[in-house]
Amino acid sequence: MSTRPGETPAVAATAIVKRYGGVTALNGVSLEVRNGEIFGIIGPNGAGKSTLFDILCGITAPSSGVVQIRGRDVAGLPPHIIARSGVARTFQRTAVFAEATVLENLLYGRHASFRHGVIGRILGSRSYRQDQDSFQARAKEVLAVIGLAGDRSRKAGVLAYGVQRRLAVGIALMADPKIMFLDEPAAGMNGRETADFIALIRAIAPGRTILIVEHDMAVIRELCGRALVVVDGKPVVLDEPHLVLRHPEVVSAYLGAEDD
Amino acid sequence: MWEKGSRRVVREVMYLAAAVVVIMAFGLVFSDPFVVTLAGYTCAFALFALSVNIILGGIGEVPLGQCLFFGIGSYGAAIGIGKLGLSFEIALLGALVISVIGAAVIGAITLRLTGAYFSIVSWGLTGVAMVAATNLEPITGGPLGLFGFPQITLGPLQLGNQQTYFFVTATTLLVSILFLVAVRRSPFGAAMESVRQNQHLAQSVGVDVTRVRLKAFMLSAPFAALAGALTVPYAQIVTPEVFSVGNTVDSLLMVLLGGSQLIVGPVIGAAIFTLIPQVLDLDPNVRILVFSAIIILIMMFAPGGLHQLGVRLRERLGRARDVDPTR
């Protein structure tokens, strides 16, 4: 984890405010994620953390405030442009391309960077072969990392839930992103799947910056160097997980929210 | 899809060869001119269904206005050779260009928004087109349409000759299918698939969703126009009816019956639904009623069409045989 002062943070947000109609979803959230960090965002349901997440990865624009990814202002940039600059994201629901096979899913994660066209495909041009080879090589690596090498021909929709989530990480990995946003990746996983998932993230973390929104405290505790707690749209505390989880406001927010 | 499969290549070459053989055989064996020209018309309409499926099966939008381009093709060819004295080839080319421009304009306005907007606006525009065609009599011949064309030739080929007409349309259809298969396997095809299956995920891996939709729409338009132009030698008349909703219903049914995920699905549907009505000689309203009802039934019980049913059947049979757990 690099702590050099003056280095451009991987992700930086300043005074983010987001209003929907009469509701203020976020009220002045700021944060800085350093290169190579695994950073967690937690908070009760409806606290605004999903909104914050969407704003950080450029899907939604804030009502006011600045978002910068690697020093570059991303407000107003379309999501696919942000994606092409080395940012990847997984989704909570609809995490994969359900009708496609595992291998095709990985293909979709990569094809935006292919250089050949229809003619090249028909004629088997050199750029086609290069794209093919680089894809096959990368797919092989990623399949090994996510542990799905034997499932490459299975339809993603029939995979077990936890396996789909691993595939989602795999899709994100195909473009070798420097920054990854994981949206409640462990939601609905059982203990065993969660442990496997934690190991997976640890394996891919070196050289990348990862932001995780999560409910599952085990994931946050095991993986994150620092975590930010958001309650009712406001930041409550930002510190190491074990300290954050003992913070009195956090405890009461979670105990209070337990009856949903 | 990107897997190297020499077995698959062999299989596909065999399909291609079989298709060529069938076409040749059909054209040479059948001598009844009615059957042959009908087959030619079926190929042309199948091409239209194919263009509808570029959108429906390709990017997952419902192109209720696709007969706009079909009509541009028909009227373009008819006005070109009838009123302007151009050759069929030039008229055709003009129609193709106009259709692409039209698609670009309509798509630019409607494709960034909810799918319903695209469907509504494109459907509404066919209504406008029909009104325009009915009223602009000096250009379009008004409600009676354009007819009485000179001999239509495509290069050295006489499209008035039934066999030639059939071979031309069948070959065009075949070449179009091959081209679309190649597109499907190209990165653009992958982009279209990813947009259709999960547009948010596609966006997050770098796909410009709106641009892909627009390109797909602009790709589909000339196929529809080509189909429209190719029906002119068969029908020998072009009326505002070419923009009617009946064509939309027919093409949707053809696509859905064969299966929108199979590139040749629309062709299967076209074959069935051009032949049956000829045999039954249905009143046009009965036809629309029955076809619409069938569409509803398909969407309720087998939205993937015959293709999906075939896959399901194969899976079920495969499961019965297949006990190997290490597959």
Next chain:
Amino acid sequence: MELLVQTLVNGLVLGAGYAIIAVGLTLIFGIVGIANFAHGAFFAMGGYACYLLTVRGVNYFVAVPISVLIVVVIGLVTELIIIRRSLYGESHHGSLIVTFALGQAVIAALILIFGPDPLPVASPLGQSTLRLLGIFVTAQRVFILACSILVLGVLGLWLGLSVKGQQVVAVAQNPRGALYSGINVPWIRTLAFVLGVAAAGLAGALLGPISTIYPTMGYGALIVGFTVVILGGMGSIPGAMFGALLMGVANALFETFVSVSWTPALGWVLVIATLLFRPQGLLGRAQLHRH
């Protein structure tokens, strides 16, 4: 000056008729989540039901609610059997295709049953005109305006004050959340669909006496409905009402002061302008989510 006022009044009445159709469409879009391409078909069915009843001697004022009831039943059956199945199925565009096909099937059926020619619907208000504040308005038009205000007013009150109405609003804003709160979302959707098409049927019965009924009358309603909804903002009921009034007045003004034959194009010009410059509509939500 008098002509202007007259035109404005006509426009308002027109807008009132549009509003019923458009609000129905918005209800369905906002709560069921589908663009109902069969909306015009229900409009037509309302008109034809009214015709069938009045031709057999039923009083017009009785025929109107009965027609609405008939449309309600058809709508209920349609939703339960067809819409549910195709909406929660695999394809995203299923509902669009199904409602489109449904609309076409109904039109074809109407042609086969009643013939393609226009048919008159007799209303006791007949040709009588009233003179209010110096303007002439046909009694039927006044009736439409009154009905429209009444129906939309009741609907607004119901949505705002009744339990079921609140549930409907909740489902529109947050279907998942509503589900977790114990609201029976599928039934609310059914209710919304039935209400929506009932509105269309009512409009058909109300407008029948003004301009005869004919099988393709639904097209006009469908286009008007979607035009208004796009103008006002898809998913916003106030937007639909506002858009309807705007369209009505614009149409009336254009028809009177500019040109009759080009008036159908006005709607399209407004739609395209809206999509280009303010795609969410005048009162629509700021972010147009693609489903």
